[in-house]
Amino acid sequence: MMRILLCILVCFAASLATICVASAADSPDQYRLGERMYRDGLLSDGTALKGYVRGDLEADGTIFSCSNCHTRSGLGSVEGQVTSPQINGASLFKPRYLFKDQIKNTVSKSKGVIRKAPALRPAYTEETLAAVLRGGIDPTGRELAPVMPRYNLNDKDMRIMVEYLQNLSAVFSPGVTDTSLTFATIVTDDVSPEDRQAMLASLETLVTINQQTKTQRKQPQFAKMFRMLDTAFFRNISINTWELKGDPATWNAQLDAYYQKEPVFAILGGISNKPWQPIHDYCESRQIPCLFPITDLPVISNTGWYTYYASKGYFQEGETAARFLNSSIRDNAGKKVLQIVRSTPQGEALASGFASAWNENEAGRGTLATINLGKDQKLDTPALQQLLLQHTPDSVVIWSGDDTISALAGMPSQSNLPQIFVSSRYVGKTFAAIPERMRDKLFITYPFRLPEDEKKFKGYNEFLTLGKLKQPDKKRIATRTFSMIHIFLQGMKELKLDYYRDTLLDVIGMRPDQYLPDFERYSFGPGQRYASKGCYIVQLDQSQTPQLIKRSDWVLF
Ligand code: HEC
Incomplete structure (x- = not known):
């Protein structure tokens, strides 16, 4: 099983990316207005953004917002035949090539002479970007496919939109440096020492595996073969434990104190017997992803974005x-x-x-x-x-x-x-x-798989020994934590070099169904936040x- 895990890590193909760091938006209010236009399809005056498909068919932006197709992080999506490209500032304001990876876009003309493949389109300017949004004609004169709506934005709203795109996914989310990735997990004080240990010991395997690749990546052979590989496992992972004590009404302040001390990219797992609401609300307000906490009392909401739950409990x-x-x-x-x-x-x-x-x-x-x-x-x-x-x-x-x-x-x-x-x-x-x-x-x-069906996952128990668990996992804490790690690793693989929180959530939302222990099926969909939907x-x-x-x-x- 260990080998399989390592294999998963090694297969993380990543590409080199040039990160263009744009300055932060001039004013936070402008940025919020842009965010609302992009995500909810509402113009600066609060009315609906209107798009036109195939000439004159009106598409209401509140139903069909930019983020529906291009994803919240702006890093694009593929839905059936439709590929909605990356439209964050870093990709729009530089030439677009066939591959994101520079090496693949570099062709060898003859021995020793390297030249770049021609760009599919040049970098956008503010004017050409406004033109493509209004008229659907890109800077090469190509007309965009009709699925991309045309938008009648006035000058003021166009400025807000362009500025928003310039700053969208422009600087990595907090918790990431060139060499490290910092996460947190959460334990509340009503959780028994055994349950706490079951979750923390399982989570620790992620760090252990990460450290193992640390030695491997120093080996010249490995490093040469995978010199372009730079994913979750080519940065040092650390996971802080945020302990929450006392009245849940005080959790928000406790969480904030932890975060101020050391910002994290995301919260992995976590466990509480009390309602998850205060932690959910904190993650929404701080825009921190929280992946599959162990709770039977999640927040039931159609609009929550940052917390992924295994089920509605x-x-x-x-x-x-x-x-x-x-x-x-x-x-x-x-x-x-x-x-x-x-x-x-x-x-x-x-x-x-x-x-x-x-x-x-x-x-x-x-x-x-x-x-x-x-x-x-x-x-x-x-x-x-x-x-x-x-x-x-x-x-x-x-x-x-x-x-x-x-x-x-x-x-x-x-x-x-x-x-x-x-x-x-x-x-x-x-x-x-x-x-x-x-x-x-x-x-x-x-709400779980039936016992006879669960036998199929016997091999999975090998994971548990990795977690050095002393006791059998009667409460499904270790298995649920391992399922979280499994989905998290897939997300990190898809993230490639784009260490943006919204991207992580976007790519997890695009995962196919997962067959894991405990729940019959983990299924995903853009914006869906409860993976297992049955009982x-x-x-x-x-x-x-x-x-x-x-x-x-x-x-x-
Ligand atoms: C229904 C899906 C859909 C919606 C909604 C949508 N787009 Fe697109 N967009 C696309 C597709 C598909 C393309 C690629 C078209 C092509 O290359 O022919 C595209 C292309 C673009 C491009 C050109 C990218 C390039 O590299 O040349 C930009 C810019 C863009 N969209 C911005 C937006 C913005 C801003 C919004 C919201 C106001 C939006 N799109 C809404 C599907 C969509």
């Missing part, structure tokens, strides 16, 4: 239960569903996922009643019986913790039970206590140590 389990109910019960109309929710972040996240998916199917759904339990109010058998008598539901959804199974197990055998839904993560591993007679009534949301509904079989039986597909609609 509890919210996703709640969604799945509602979709299953919506789709599995025909004639759902008129059926009664009772939802019992403990007032904890877990219970509330499950309920909010349930509510969002329940409302998706207006036609088929029944009536929903919700009962809230206090944070420390125990759900026991008499309380449950009382609620069932009172509401006579056809299905009951219980979002409570480890009291759930004993409350259920205590139900008298003659009682006529409705369908029951619980969260495997929230109730914990106490399923064996469920009496056999009750198992066909119990539906469990299970199973399972039931227990009748054996002594109950096995899980799949009752749904991974993804339900």
Whole structure:
């Protein structure tokens, strides 16, 4: 496995790039206006930027912004047949060649005489750039492909746009020097020492591998062969641990103090049992990528850009239960569903996922009643019986913790039970206590691969030994951290020499589906921020140590 990893590193083909460092934008306000135009398609007066495709077909910039095609970092994208080129200042204001790599653009005419291949187009000037944006004609007189819209920008907005492009991805993001790449990870003080160790030890392998290549790259043979190779592994990686203590309301200030002390390029992993919100907000405001933190309480948002989550956590389990109910019960109309929710972040996240998916199917759904339990109010058998008598539901959804199974197990055998839904993560591993007679009534949301399927990833465990873990990885902390490292390394490979945070997020968004342990599938898409989108509904079989039986597909609609 180590060899494979090294191989991955060695295969990082990178090219030489000349970085043209533009001066920072004249005024931050101007820059913000440009950013809004580029990303959201809004002009300086707040109205929508209008583009024209194929002569007169109007394209609304708020739907089709520059960043949709050219990516947020301006480093371009390939979507099917359409290649949207790099349009950051460093590429527009210098001649464009066929290859980004200078060596490839240098052809040997005859022995000893080296000349450059002709440029595809000369460097843009402010005037020629305005002309290509308005009329679609580039400085060589070539008409751009019709997919690139033409924009009627007035002089003021054109100046803002040109200036924005000049400064876009012009200087490397913080945390990068010629010889080093600095990252951080985050641990909050509610995390147990074992869990903390599982995450940190796994993350440490990244540094270990990086140090191993340090010796290799000094070997003359290696250095000669890969003299152009300059990726993540040709800089020294260090990962600082940011420990967050006390009230989450103080985390922002703690994070800022760490960052001021030593800026980092990105946050790798991280772990907390508390809601991730304050860290998410910090990363958005500072524009720091945060890759796959270990949290079951992520922020659910369509607009967040900087944090990549493995899944929506509890919210996703709640969604799945509602979709299953919506789709599995025909004639759902008129059926009664009772939802019992403990007032904890877990219970509330499950309920909010349930509510969002329940409302998706207006036609088929029944009536929903919700009962809230206090944070420390125990759900026991008499309380449950009382609620069932009172509401006579056809299905009951219980979002409570480890009291759930004993409350259920205590139900008298003659009682006529409705369908029951619980969260495997929230109730914990106490399923064996469920009496056999009750198992066909119990539906469990299970957000991971099923155990028999997980066996396919046996080889992956070799990674774990790299992490020098003393204990087996019962909580999937090490495996999830290794999945993060895997995706991060792919991102760094695609980054080539472009050490811009937005580029890292852009290129991860363009990765194909990944087959890794824990989650059935990690899938990506531009701007999508939850990689694993599914969850199973399972039931227990009748054996002594109950096995899980799949009752749904991974993804339900
Ligand atoms: C629908 C996708 C799309 C959108 C939206 C879009 N572009 Fe383009 N753009 C392209 C494609 C494709 C090309 C390459 C066309 C060609 O070379 O024939 C291109 C080319 C360009 C070029 C010429 C690059 C060069 O090296 O000559 C510039 C400059 C440019 N776009 C800027 C912008 C700006 C600024 C916006 C937003 C105001 C924008 N584009 C919006 C797809 C798009």
